[in-house]
Every structure is written in structure tokens, then in C-alpha cells.
Amino acid sequence: MTPRRPQGIAILILLIAGFVFPASREPVPLGYSMATFGAIIQQKGISGREPFTPACFYADTFRYGVTVAGIDYFDPMDNLESSHMVQVGLGGFCSVKGFTAKLSFAHFDALRIYFEQQGTLSLGTTKIPFVNPSVEISGYRAGLYTGDEPAQTRLDAGASALIPFRIAAISLSCLHIPLKNAATEGYTAPFTVRAGVHTTANALGSQGILCEAEDDGQWRFRLSLAEEYWVFNRAALAAAFTTNPVMISFGVTVAWRGTAVNAAFADHPVLGWSKGLTIDWAGK
Amino acid sequence: MYRARVPKQKLAFAVAAVAWWYICAAWPQSPGTAIKINEIFPRAQTDCPEWLELANTSGVSINIKNWKYGHLDDSCLITATDFFVPANGFVVLTKDMTLFSAKYPATVSVIQPVRWRALDNYHDTLYVWDSSGVLCESAGWDSHWFDSWTDQSLARVSLTVSGLLPEAWVVASKASPGQPNSDAMWRASGAQLDIGPIPFTPNNDGKDDFLSIQLSLPAAATAVVSIYGFDGRKYLDLPTPPSRQFLWNGIAAGGRPAPAGPFFVVAEISENGNKHMIRKKGILWR
Numbered sequence: 001m002t003p004r005r006p007q008g009i010a011i012l013i014l015l016i017a018g019f020v021f022p023a024s025r026e027p028v029p030l031g032y033s034m035a036t037f038g039a040i041i042q043q044k045g046i047s048g049r050e051p052f053t054p055a056c057f058y059a060d061t062f063r064y065g066v067t068v069a070g071i072d073y074f075d076p077m078d079n080l081e082s083s084h085m086v087q088v089g090l091g092g093f094c095s096v097k098g099f100t101a102k103l104s105f106a107h108f109d110a111l112r113i114y115f116e117q118q119g120t121l122s123l124g125t126t127k128i129p130f131v132n133p134s135v136e137i138s139g140y141r142a143g144l145y146t147g148d149e150p151a152q153t154r155l156d157a158g159a160s161a162l163i164p165f166r167i168a169a170i171s172l173s174c175l176h177i178p179l180k181n182a183a184t185e186g187y188t189a190p191f192t193v194r195a196g197v198h199t200t201a202n203a204l205g206s207q208g209i210l211c212e213a214e215d216d217g218q219w220r221f222r223l224s225l226a227e228e229y230w231v232f233n234r235a236a237l238a239a240a241f242t243t244n245p246v247m248i249s250f251g252v253t254v255a256w257r258g259t260a261v262n263a264a265f266a267d268h269p270v271l272g273w274s275k276g277l278t279i280d281w282a283g284k
Numbered sequence: 285m286y287r288a289r290v291p292k293q294k295l296a297f298a299v300a301a302v303a304w305w306y307i308c309a310a311w312p313q314s315p316g317t318a319i320k321i322n323e324i325f326p327r328a329q330t331d332c333p334e335w336l337e338l339a340n341t342s343g344v345s346i347n348i349k350n351w352k353y354g355h356l357d358d359s360c361l362i363t364a365t366d367f368f369v370p371a372n373g374f375v376v377l378t379k380d381m382t383l384f385s386a387k388y389p390a391t392v393s394v395i396q397p398v399r400w401r402a403l404d405n406y407h408d409t410l411y412v413w414d415s416s417g418v419l420c421e422s423a424g425w426d427s428h429w430f431d432s433w434t435d436q437s438l439a440r441v442s443l444t445v446s447g448l449l450p451e452a453w454v455v456a457s458k459a460s461p462g463q464p465n466s467d468a469m470w471r472a473s474g475a476q477l478d479i480g481p482i483p484f485t486p487n488n489d490g491k492d493d494f495l496s497i498q499l500s501l502p503a504a505a506t507a508v509v510s511i512y513g514f515d516g517r518k519y520l521d522l523p524t525p526p527s528r529q530f531l532w533n534g535i536a537a538g539g540r541p542a543p544a545g546p547f548f549v550v551a552e553i554s555e556n557g558n559k560h561m562i563r564k565k566g567i568l569w570r
Contacts (some may be wrong), residue, residue: 025513025514025515025543025545026514026515027514027515027516073514074548075563077548077563077564077565078477078562078563078564079445079479079564079565080482080565083565085514085546085565110514110545110546110565110567111482111546111565111567113482113483113567114483114544114545114546114567114569116545142544142545144483144567144569149485149569152544184487184570185541185570186541186542186543186544186568186570187543187544187570188543216540217538217539217540218538220517244517245515245516245517245518247516268516270510270512270548270550270561270563271512271516271548271550271563272563
């Protein structure tokens with residue numbers, strides 16, 4: 001019998017990932033979306049299948065896949081120069097007969113003093129006419145490595161939908177609906193509503209607009225614009241701009257069949273550059 | 285149907301690399317504490333005994349009853365009775381309190397330990413343990429670090445750099461037991477921003493409830509100091525012109541508690557028409 005190694009590895013990683021998604025107040029999204037601030041969504045492509053986005057964004061022929069991603073946040077600064085703020089994410093998806101499950105785990109480390117862990121399960125389908133819905137549930141855990149204080153945990157829910165049209169898709173998301181709050185104030189993520197318009201690939205590439213509103217005591221709004229251009233379906237350049245805080249990003253992707261590697265960079269005018277790397281593999 | 289093929293070795297390498305990064309990122313490291321060795325006078329004179337100064341960098345007073353200092357193999361009790369080092373204040377430990385007080389009568393927060401661990405005139409390392417026996421501070425010096433060290437005290441120029449490193453110390457132009465080492469900090473590197481403790485925990489438990497933000501500026505410079513959250517948004521601007529020290533209670537400009545996690549203190553300094561930034565990282569935990 002031929003061993004089914006790739007599938008086995010995918011299942012193993014999904015099991016290890018467990019049930020706990022990227023840091024809850026991250027300045028840039030983890031994974032392939034870093035270069036576009038999440039404003040580019042292609043159902044048949046890397047952005048749709050990456051496990052750090054809702055399952056409803058995916059509608060391709062790959063049946064499973066895994067992604068590893070990491071970000072090193074901001075410039076080195078004048079203190080604790082050897083200690084970084086990094087996040088490593090691991091996840092995968094499995095898609096069968098129009099139903100997609102994405103599972104991801106992320107570990108965020110700040111200065112080797114503070115950590116956050118996030119796990120998200122997202123279930124979505126393309127079986128419903130006109131709209132692809134998904135639901136997400138995320139668990140968070142935050143603490144200090146010293147263990148002097150108990151870690152804080154919380155559970156959030158989310159719902160997303162993608163309405164695909166011929167030339168563009170509309171995305172809607174509600175994030176951070178609290179199911180279980182942390183014991184202490186200061187560990188919640190603000191309730192967030194997102195709406196976006198994402199074009200399909202055209203002569204000028206793909207374009208996306210993402211509007212985001214956060215209820216963090218007062219409503220805050222963010223607008224992200226992104227452009228991505230693929231060359232012979234083998235390499236892509238992406239660039240994006242976002243407000244509140246004002247940031248720019250760009251990324252380079254190289255893809256070969258089911259494998260893709262993406263390097264992304266995002267600049268904050270005061271805090272400096274964040275650097276990200278994503279490796280994605282999908283199989284049928 | 286297409287099937288992706290990935291060489292096993294490459295896949296194994298990628299997984300191993302990610303695993304190594306993850307392990308490195310997750311490896312625990314102890315944070316510093318609020319009590320720091322801030323000034324040392326090891327070269328005793330006939331009119332002045334050896335002394336060392338401890339600084340409380342937190343916003344609350346700290347009781348140092350049953351704390352110890354000394355070497356790893358020879359520690360001495362600082363005091364067996366309650367002694368509170370005031371918030372952002374100092375205490376001086378000396379071999380001979382009578383002689384010390386005659387030399388520095390204005391310094392009132394002084395302790396003479398029952399047994400004095402002699403300080404080496406040339407190179408030494410000192411440790412401080414809290415009442416639970418937890419090592420919370422270490423500092424060292426070596427005469428080779430300084431060009432013109434005769435009988436002066438050594439002043440700490442940065443409380444965020446390890447006290448074991450040469451860059452943490454300068455030869456003080458004037459000893460300042462019980463007082464901030466502001467002269468030394470000014471001379472050391474021009475504009476300087478120090479924050480601490482890391483992590484700071486504004487949960488009203490009486491320990492590390494405030495973040496001390498200390499700014500030293502040359503006379504010709506001006507600065508705007510701001511605190512940013514990890515999400516890149518500004519929490520608040522500190523009052524301008526910035527005072528020498530600001531204590532932050534973890535409340536953002538909108539009156540809401542700042543979330544737990546990383547934050548950044550940024551001083552944008554203008555000096556003689558030139559602008560530059562000093563940026564510091566910190567951790568907030570509730």
C-alpha cells in the first residue's frame with residue numbers, strides 16, 4: 001500500500017494545532033494577508049485558503065493544505081534589543097464537497113516576557129446559493145512566562161460571509177463576539193465589523209477595499225486598500241495602504257503548483273517595519 | 285488530477301526551522317524587578333565609608349525587610365525590620381552610617397547592615413535578593429571600563445540595561461547618594477529615555493502599579509513623548525513640555541484601561557534643528 005504521507009502530515013499538524021488564531025490586537029494580519037491587510041480575497045488562490053481567514057473565503061479544488069507563517073513585529077528598539085515581538089502561526093484547511101474547515105493556532109511572544117496563544121476553528125460552505133457563510137470560534141490565552149499570575153483565557157465567536165459576483169465579491173465579517181470573557185479587564189478584543197469589496201483578477205490585477213469598525217469603548221474605523229498583480233500565475237506583487245494607524249505594506253509571492261512562499265513587509269511611521277514570511281502548501 | 289509533490293527533506297527542513305523558531309520564541313525569561321543598584325562607592329576614603337545606593341523604579345513603596353545583598357556565596361541581610369523604599373526613591377546601604385551621615389547629612393534614607401560585605405575597589409559583582417530569596421538584581425564593575433576612575437562613585441546611566449554591562453555605568457562627576465544620577469545621565473549620552481518596570485502591572489495590588497518614564501534632555505532639546513499600543517495606535521501623549529519623570533497608570537487617553545500586552549514609549553526629540561526618536565518597548569500585564 002502506498003503511504004499517504006502528505007495527507008498524514010496535514011492531519012498531524014491539524015491535530016497538534018489543537019483548539020486555541022493570531023494575537024488579538026495585531027497591527028497586521030498573520031500570513032499571506034499581511035501584504036494586503038486582508039483586503040485581497042481570491043476564492044481560488046492562496047488568500048482564500050490560508051487558515052487565518054474565514055472558511056467561507058475558500059472555493060478551490062484543493063482538498064487540504066497547511067500553512068506556516070511568522071511575523072517579526074516592528075524595528076529593534078533602544079531597549080531589550082535582543083528580544084523581539086514575534087508571532088508564529090500554523091494551520092490548515094480541509095475541504096470536502098463544498099464544506100470547508102480551517103483550523104489554526106498562533107503563538108505570540110513579546111520580549112520573552114509575555115505570550116498570547118490563539119486558536120480558531122472556522123467552518124464554511126459554498127452550498128448555499130448566492131452567499132458563502134462561515135462561523136468561527138476562537139480561544140485565547142495570555143500570560144507571563146514567569147507564571148506568577150494566572151493566565152487569562154477567553155472565548156470569542158465570529159461569523160463571516162462572502163457574496164461572490166462575476167467581477168467582484170463582497171465580504172462581511174463580525175469578529176470578537178464574546179462567549180466567555182477573561183477574568184480581568186484588559187484582555188478583551190474589541191467587537192469588530194468588517195465589510196469589503198474584492199475584485200476578481202482583471203487586466204490590472206486584483207483590487208480590494210476593506211472597511212473595519214471596532215467598538216473599543218468608542219467606535220474606531222479603518223480603511224484598507226490593496227492591489228495585487230500576478231505574473232503568469234507564478235509570482236505576485238502586492239501592496240496595500242491602511243489608515244488608523246497609517247501603514248503601508250508590500251509583499252512578494254512565488255507559487256509553484258500547490259506550494260507558495262510569501263514574504264511581506266509592513267511599515268508603521270513611528271514603530272518601523274514588520275517582517276513576515278508565509279509558506280503554504282495545498283494538495284488534492 | 286494534479287498532486288503536489290514536495291521533497292521530504294525540504295518539508296522536514298521547513299518544519300524543523302519553524303519548530304526551532306517557535307521554541308526560541310517561547311523560551312521563558314525572567315523579567316527584571318523594581319529595585320536596582322543605582323550608584324556604587326567602593327573606594328572608601330578616610331571621611332567616607334563604602335556605600336551603595338538602591339533605587340525603587342516602581343510607583344509604589346517597597347518593603348526591603350529581610351532582603352539580602354552580596355555575592356552568590358556570601359550574602360548579607362540588609363535589614364531585619366520593616367523599611368520602605370519610597371516610590372521612585374532611594375536607599376543607601378553603607379558600612380558605617382555615622383561616618384556616612386557626617387559626609388552626607390542630607391541623605392536620610394540610610395541603612396547600615398549588621399554585616400558589611402566589602403566592595404572590591406577594582407572589579408566586583410553584587411547581587412540583591414528579595415525576602416523570598418529570589419535574585420532580583422545584579423550589578424558589576426571593572427576598573428578597566430573607565431579611563432579616569434580614582435575615588436569617585438560609579439553612577440548607573442540606564443536602569444533598563446543590565447547592571448552587569450559596562451554601558452550601564454559611568455564615573456560620576458559628583459556623588460549623589462539618595463538622589464537621581466541626573467548629572468551622569470546627561471553627560472552620558474545626551475537625550476535619554478528610561479522606562480520601567482517591565483512588565484508593569486497596573487492592577488492596584490501595590491506592586492509595579494505605575495510605569496516610570498524618565499526623560500533626560502540636553503538644554504537645547506525639546507521632546508514629545510507618546511505611548512503607543514501594539515496595534516500601532518497612540519494611547520496618549522504625555523504632557524508637554526515633558527517633565528523629568530512621568531508615572532503612567534495604564535489608562536489610555538479615552539479613559540479606558542490599556543489592554544494587556546506590548547506597548548511602546550516614543551520620544552520624538554528636536555535638537556538644533558535635527559529630529560530623532562528614542563523608542564522603548566514595554567509589557568503591560570493586569
